[in-house]
Amino acid sequence: MGERPAFDFRGNILRALADGQLRRNLQSAMDGLIRKRRAVFDDPAELEALRTVGQSLKQAALSRLPALLEELEANCTANGIQVHWAETAAEANRLVLAICQGERATRVVKGKSMVTEEIGLNHFLADHGVEVLETDLGEFIIQLAGEPPSHIIVPAVHKNRDQIARLFHARIPGAPYTEKVEELNAIARRTLRQKFFEGQVGVSGVNFAVARTGSLCLVENEGNGRMCTTVPPVHIALMGLEKVVARLEDLPPLLRLLTGSATGQIVTTYVNLISGPRRPGEKDGPRELHLILLDNGRSRILADPELRQTLQCIRCGTCLNHCPVYVRIGGHAYGFVYPGPIGEVLTPQLEGLARAGVLATASSLCQACGEVCPVRIPLPDLIRRMRTDGACQGPGGPEDGCRPPLWESLAWKIWALVNTHPGLNALGNALLGRFGRRLPRRGPLAAWSAVRTPPRFAPKSLHALAVKEGLPHE
Amino acid sequence: MNEPARTMILSRLRAAVRGVLPVAPPEWNPPALPGGEARIERLQRLLEAVRTEVHRVPRTAWVESLKPILRQRGVRRLLYAPGTPLGRSLEAGWDDGAGDLPRRIPFERPMEDCKAMVFEVDAAVTSTAGAVADVGSLVLRPDAREPRSMSLVPPLHIAVLDSAAVFDSLGAIMRAQKWAAAMPANLVLVSGPSRTADIEMTLAFGVHGPKALVVLILVD
Numbered sequence: 001m002g003e004r005p006a007f008d009f010r011g012n013i014l015r016a017l018a019d020g021q022l023r024r025n026l027q028s029a030m031d032g033l034i035r036k037r038r039a040v041f042d043d044p045a046e047l048e049a050l051r052t053v054g055q056s057l058k059q060a061a062l063s064r065l066p067a068l069l070e071e072l073e074a075n076c077t078a079n080g081i082q083v084h085w086a087e088t089a090a091e092a093n094r095l096v097l098a099i100c101q102g103e104r105a106t107r108v109v110k111g112k113s114m115v116t117e118e119i120g121l122n123h124f125l126a127d128h129g130v131e132v133l134e135t136d137l138g139e140f141i142i143q144l145a146g147e148p149p150s151h152i153i154v155p156a157v158h159k160n161r162d163q164i165a166r167l168f169h170a171r172i173p174g175a176p177y178t179e180k181v182e183e184l185n186a187i188a189r190r191t192l193r194q195k196f197f198e199g200q201v202g203v204s205g206v207n208f209a210v211a212r213t214g215s216l217c218l219v220e221n222e223g224n225g226r227m228c229t230t231v232p233p234v235h236i237a238l239m240g241l242e243k244v245v246a247r248l249e250d251l252p253p254l255l256r257l258l259t260g261s262a263t264g265q266i267v268t269t270y271v272n273l274i275s276g277p278r279r280p281g282e283k284d285g286p287r288e289l290h291l292i293l294l295d296n297g298r299s300r301i302l303a304d305p306e307l308r309q310t311l312q313c314i315r316c317g318t319c320l321n322h323c324p325v326y327v328r329i330g331g332h333a334y335g336f337v338y339p340g341p342i343g344e345v346l347t348p349q350l351e352g353l354a355r356a357g358v359l360a361t362a363s364s365l366c367q368a369c370g371e372v373c374p375v376r377i378p379l380p381d382l383i384r385r386m387r388t389d390g391a392c393q394g395p396g397g398p399e400d401g402c403r404p405p406l407w408e409s410l411a412w413k414i415w416a417l418v419n420t421h422p423g424l425n426a427l428g429n430a431l432l433g434r435f436g437r438r439l440p441r442r443g444p445l446a447a448w449s450a451v452r453t454p455p456r457f458a459p460k461s462l463h464a465l466a467v468k469e470g471l472p473h474e
Numbered sequence: 475m476n477e478p479a480r481t482m483i484l485s486r487l488r489a490a491v492r493g494v495l496p497v498a499p500p501e502w503n504p505p506a507l508p509g510g511e512a513r514i515e516r517l518q519r520l521l522e523a524v525r526t527e528v529h530r531v532p533r534t535a536w537v538e539s540l541k542p543i544l545r546q547r548g549v550r551r552l553l554y555a556p557g558t559p560l561g562r563s564l565e566a567g568w569d570d571g572a573g574d575l576p577r578r579i580p581f582e583r584p585m586e587d588c589k590a591m592v593f594e595v596d597a598a599v600t601s602t603a604g605a606v607a608d609v610g611s612l613v614l615r616p617d618a619r620e621p622r623s624m625s626l627v628p629p630l631h632i633a634v635l636d637s638a639a640v641f642d643s644l645g646a647i648m649r650a651q652k653w654a655a656a657m658p659a660n661l662v663l664v665s666g667p668s669r670t671a672d673i674e675m676t677l678a679f680g681v682h683g684p685k686a687l688v689v690l691i692l693v694d
Contacts, residue, residue, distance in 0.1 A: 025674075028674075028675070029674070029675050032675045033675070043505075046505065049502075050502065052500070053500050053502040056497055056498075056499060056500045057499050057500070059497045060496065060497040060498065060499040062491075063491060063494045063495065063496045063497050064491065064496055065487050065490075065491060066484050066487040066488045066491065069484070069487070070484070079657075079659075085479040085480040085483055086479060087479045087482060087483060091479060135682065136672070137670045137672040137673070137681055138670075138672035141672065141673075154671075154672060154675070155672075156672055156673070157675075160674055161673055161674050161676075164673055181673045181674065181676045181678050182678055184673055185670065185673070185678045185680070185681050188681065189680065189681055189682065192682060193593070193682075196682075197589065197593055212654060213653075213654055213657045214657075215657050221668070221669050221670060221671075222668055222669065222670045222681045222682045222683065223626060223668035223681065223682040223683025223684070224681075224682040226622075226626050226662065226682075226683060227626065227627075227682055227683070230622050230623055230626060230660070231585075231589075231623065231627075233586075241483070241487075246499060247499075247654070248648055248653055248654045248657075249645060249648065249649075249654075250499065251644070252502065252504070252643065252644040252645045252648075253502040255644070256504070256609075263671070266520070266609045266610070267606075267609035267610065267611050267663065267665050268665070269524070269664065269665050269666050269667070269668060269669050269683075270662055270663065270664060270665075270668075270683070271611070271662065271663035272660070272661075272662050273657065273660070273661040273662065274659070274660055275657040275658065275659055275660075275661070276659045277659065278659065279618070279659050281618035282617065282618045282621065282659065283581065283583065283584045283585055283618065283621040284584070284585035284621040284622055284623045285585075285621075285622055285659055285660060293483075295479075295483045295486075299483055299486035299487050299490055300486070300490075302487060302490040302491065303486075303489065303490035305494075308490075
């Protein structure tokens, strides 16, 4: 679901790197997001304390996940919310479709939600005659362009205003060509207002679900989330089952971490707490509210003590913003819904190592993602874990698969030998000094040498020079 | 309803967390704020930073203070909630014959019967349940008399806030007002007019919700 037909990671990376416009769009956006995050978290000690709280709150919730989900279900049901469970993406899609069909609804308005991207909801509903309209401005833009999101928080970040201006002019009837951001927003507002007015079902995600009060927390800036959950007669909320927290009191620190990390805001324009459909006597709000709890591999992830930490993720996207690889290749190159460091860890677990394990190679292990993660997911460690697990996918099981190839073991043995015998070491250095510039551009070294200027080795090693110059310590 | 999925998921989850020691959730207290006047000043500063117009007005004369704001913005149709204390004082202070005042339109019927009207008015005035000073948010608790779309659909939202209901933090207002004991169907924190930065990270206001937010803080 969600990924394009043939996944050629290397090809995607090379194409993205060759796209200068994409790299400029990304660089300026990511620099801005990093700057804003730093400005809002201006007290480093406070930030570290807050991250520890965020980490413990999510770990506390995960440690008693089944109990919390049952509590959430009971309290949501008492609030009049209809709770559904879905084991797989396909099951969740079928549940949404069945609700739409029960309402004879053909027009769905949707707020931004990564979990609906994960299950490929839009395509599924479209194939069954239900039109889904994305209402978040960024999602609206990429839906017009027929593209998947390229970032968890700013889905159209890869496009600049000229590209959006041309898109609106071409795809929205009656839209004039304009590159003014205010005017582009006004075009979107006019178009989408009519759709909210006509929408029969509203679909949203969930940022946090509070077990004790049966409440769904949804953060947003545009008001489209409020529209989708207020105006249509039916609201369907979807959440990965790791989104549950115990108490209302858990929200303030988690909200602070989420909005600060995601957009550098101290709070978003709207923080919705939804605890049920329209109550008797109320004049608006949906008549029906459905909550779909999606597993889709999460229970399997929870069973591994190390990988479990993946489920702490609150989808703030800050690991993308800080990743030197993401900033250069953008979200589409990753080929699946979740890009960047979190995608490198989550996607192989959701889609399988055979299909998506290669994602974990897109990291220099520079540690930036781990340092900024608001809930302290050790992303670099988990990326390495994915690499190890991926390497262990050999036919004879882990033991067999983990044995390195003969040439690799041999190479390391020679390296060790050369570095433990002074004579060999001197000889090696001398050879490098003379022939080092002529690294072969073919064969096993090509991955390095084919795309780089040859290194310039000194004719004499530092060690040799020190001996010759007679350093006092020698 | 899809009972097999529920049973399967829960049994897998139980197996997954078997033997995991429950982690005690920690307490978090945001940095303390100076109280009193400074608290309201911080709220005002944060709201103004997100393009919100804030006025401090006398508690007993807020309707009079509202009139020039509406005139200046050319509001012709003002949506309000009849039957609330706010609605009653608006009715009492309104001179329906005055030509330069907007027509007041009560939200009296269910949304289905007056959807076009709600989408066409120029402004709505609502109450607030309080405010959070450390992040600069208003707390709205829409109910049967004051529907939630009032603060969402019209292009101008005017929120009336009691200066006595300004709290330090979200946690503080949750505790003081005992939210956990009885959550309304819809509770929303509002911090400024609707905004987006989805095009080139350029901030723009009024994308789906209100284009403008005016806060009247009632002081004695």
